Amino acid sequence: MTAVTTADPTDAYAGYLDHLADADEYAAIDMAIGLLDAGVPAERVLLDLVAPAQAEVGERWARNEWSVAQEHAATHISEQVVAAVTGHVNPRPTGGRVVVACMDGEWHALPPRLVAEVLRLRGWQVTFLGASVPAAHLVSYLHRYDVHAVALACALPMRLPYAHRMIEACRRSDVPVLVGGRGFGVDGRWARQLGVAWAPDAPSAAELISDERALLRVPPAWLAHLADDEYASLVRRRGELIDSAVADLRDGVPATRAYTAAQLDATVSDLGHILDFLAAAVYVDDASLFTEFVEWLSGILLTRGVPATAIARPFEHYAVAMRDFPRAERVLALGRAALPAADRRPAR
Ligand code: B12
Numbered sequence: 001m002t003a004v005t006t007a008d009p010t011d012a013y014a015g016y017l018d019h020l021a022d023a024d025e026y027a028a029i030d031m032a033i034g035l036l037d038a039g040v041p042a043e044r045v046l047l048d049l050v051a052p053a054q055a056e057v058g059e060r061w062a063r064n065e066w067s068v069a070q071e072h073a074a075t076h077i078s079e080q081v082v083a084a085v086t087g088h089v090n091p092r093p094t095g096g097r098v099v100v101a102c103m104d105g106e107w108h109a110l111p112p113r114l115v116a117e118v119l120r121l122r123g124w125q126v127t128f129l130g131a132s133v134p135a136a137h138l139v140s141y142l143h144r145y146d147v148h149a150v151a152l153a154c155a156l157p158m159r160l161p162y163a164h165r166m167i168e169a170c171r172r173s174d175v176p177v178l179v180g181g182r183g184f185g186v187d188g189r190w191a192r193q194l195g196v197a198w199a200p201d202a203p204s205a206a207e208l209i210s211d212e213r214a215l216l217r218v219p220p221a222w223l224a225h226l227a228d229d230e231y232a233s234l235v236r237r238r239g240e241l242i243d244s245a246v247a248d249l250r251d252g253v254p255a256t257r258a259y260t261a262a263q264l265d266a267t268v269s270d271l272g273h274i275l276d277f278l279a280a281a282v283y284v285d286d287a288s289l290f291t292e293f294v295e296w297l298s299g300i301l302l303t304r305g306v307p308a309t310a311i312a313r314p315f316e317h318y319a320v321a322m323r324d325f326p327r328a329e330r331v332l333a334l335g336r337a338a339l340p341a342a343d344r345r346p347a348r
Contacts, residue, residue, distance in 0.1 A: 007038035009048035017053050020074035028077050029084045042089045043121055046114050047202060050078050050085075054110060062296075064303045079110060086117045093125035096148030098209060099175075101129035101138055103154045103163045103183075111181055112153035118202035119209065124148075135166045142173045149176045149209050154183030157190065157293070158276035161231065161283045164194045164221070176215045178208055185289075193284045195221030225285045230325045234279040241321055242271045248317045253310045270297065271314055278318070278328060278335070287331045294335040308340045315339060 012031055019028040035045050057074045060066040066074075100116040102109055109131040116128040127145075129138070142150060150170050154163045160183060170177045180199045184191040191198030197215050199205035208215055246268065249256045259267065274297070281290035294315075301311050315336045322329040 007035065007040055009035055009040060009044050012049060013052060016049055017056060020053060020057065020077055021070075023070075023073040023077065025077045025080055028081050032081045032085050033088055036085065036088055042085050043118050043203075045085050046082060046117055050081055051111075051114055054078055062300055062303070075110060079113070082110075082113060082117055086120060089121065091121050091123070093120070094123040095125065097125045097127060097145055098149050098151060099127045099129060099138075099142065099145075099147050100151045101133040101153070102131045103152055103159050103166050104134050105132055105162055106154055106156065106159055106183075107131045108153070108155035108181070111155060112151065115151060115153070115180065115202040115205050119151075119206055122206045124206075124209065135162075135169045138166065139169050139173050142170065142175050147175050148212075149178055149215060151178045151180065151205060151209070153181040154179065155181045157183045157185070157289050158273065158280045159183055160190055160194070160280045160289075161235075164223075164283075167194060167196050176212065178205060178215060180205055190284050190286065190289070192219065193222055193286070195219055223283075223285075225327070226283070228327065230327050231279055231283045233325065234275065234282060234328060237321075238272070238275050238279075241275055241318065242268060244321070245271045245314045245317050249310070249313055252313050256310070270301070273297070274314060274318065278331060281331045282325075282328050285327070287334045290331050290335045291338045294338040298338075298340050302340060312336070312339050 012035060016028060016031055019025075019031065032045050032049065035049070036042060054075065057066070057071055057078075061068070061071045098116075098119055100112050100119070102112060113128060113130075116126045120126045129141070138150075152163065152166060152170070154160065163179065163183065167177050167179065176197075178197045178199060179191050179194075180188075180201075184198055186200075188198035188200060195218055197208060197218050199208050246264075249267070256267070273293075277290050277293040281287055298308075298311055302308065315332065319329070319332050319336065322332050
């Protein structure tokens with residue numbers, strides 16, 4: 001068993017990351033259980049060790065230092081650690097039932113799993129439904145039980161329009177809704193826009209769930225701008241826009257003609273993400289959703305050797321197609337302004 005020389009998860013962090021890097025599940029679990037045995041509360045092991053380590057896993061993937069396989073291995077180990085920690089403590093419920101689920105199309109199940117386990121540790125009877133739960137299935141599930149609250153997770157802002165539909169569906173079942181995850185913005189501003197209670201982290205989620213009046217005290221959604229139908233039109237034209245952007249890339253960036261099937265798949269996926277983030281920004285009427293995404297995407301692509309001119313090309317193509325959509329056109333223009341200068345070399 002790995003000796004834990006410190007009873008502070010923050011001090012154990014570097015060693016834990018090494019275990020993730022080595023894909024050493026046993027050492028990672030031993031370290032977490034060692035902290036529990038040294039008197040560290042389980043909640044701190046989950047939130048001060050596992051959570052920041054997973055954020056670092058994401059940074060290493062983004063910097064192209066870790067492959068997708070290394071990220072998957074590390075995430076699997078973190079999931080095993082979460083199970084081992086809560087299994088070790090084995091909390092028994094004293095409170096009502098809380099259902100925790102990911103939005104439809106959302107595969108980041110570990111962040112809400114951490115929230116679910118913290119709620120469990122605090123006495124709630126938690127049902128964790130995991131990744132991508134279709135709205136209709138979630139609603140029929142809620143009807144079968146006496147549910148105190150439902151907590152919905154969204155890690156990617158491009159899923160916000162779906163999130164909104166799901167929130168509304170839960171509300172129609174008269175179950176109080178709470179949301180969280182990076183997808184609602186670091187300060188939860190897009191949750192406020194959608195008129196739903198938001199918590200920045202697991203402890204705040206637990207406090208909110210204990211205060212039913214606070215959970216229900218939310219301002220109405222502010223989505224009057226959707227009357228212009230721009231969001232719906234963008235969604236309708238998604239496939240056609242991606243096809244024409246691929247054709248335009250082949251014309252304008254000859255290197256893309258030699259792309260392998262895998263490279264082409266990744267390109268189509270990126271072209272779709274650009275439109276999905278644009279549509280989500282139009283949905284919540286906030287250009288910062290799109291500009292933040294453009295900065296993130298440019299960083300990812302430059303690190304992987306994609307030239308700045310090739311990154312900019314689809315944005316120019318989409319800009320021409322947005323001429324009849326004033327809000328989308330404005331958001332796209334701000335996104336283009338956030339693109340890297342064409343002479344910037346890929347980071348090494
Ligand atoms: C593991 C991982 C995956 C795994 C998820 C597996 C799993 N079982 O969860 C897989 C491989 C599926 C995946 C896929 C993708 N991922 Co990913 N992923 C991650 C990674 C590395 C870790 C996630 C995690 O566990 N985080 C740890 C927790 C603790 O994070 P947290 O958000 O801070 O959570 C706290 C609060 O936000 C809050 N909270 C979170 N959820 C909830 C829910 C509720 C109800 C409440 C109240 C609070 C709350 O409480 C938490 C604890 O205090 C993150 C990096 C990161 N920084 O998170 C990227 C990351 C989120 N992924 C990213 C991307 C881009 C993707 C993909 C699009 C990649 C691709 N090209 O396919 C896909 C999208 C899949 C989809 N449609 O959902 C980007 C998102 C960037 C952006 N612009 O939005 C990130 C940030 C990586 C990066 N650095 O660029 N991913």
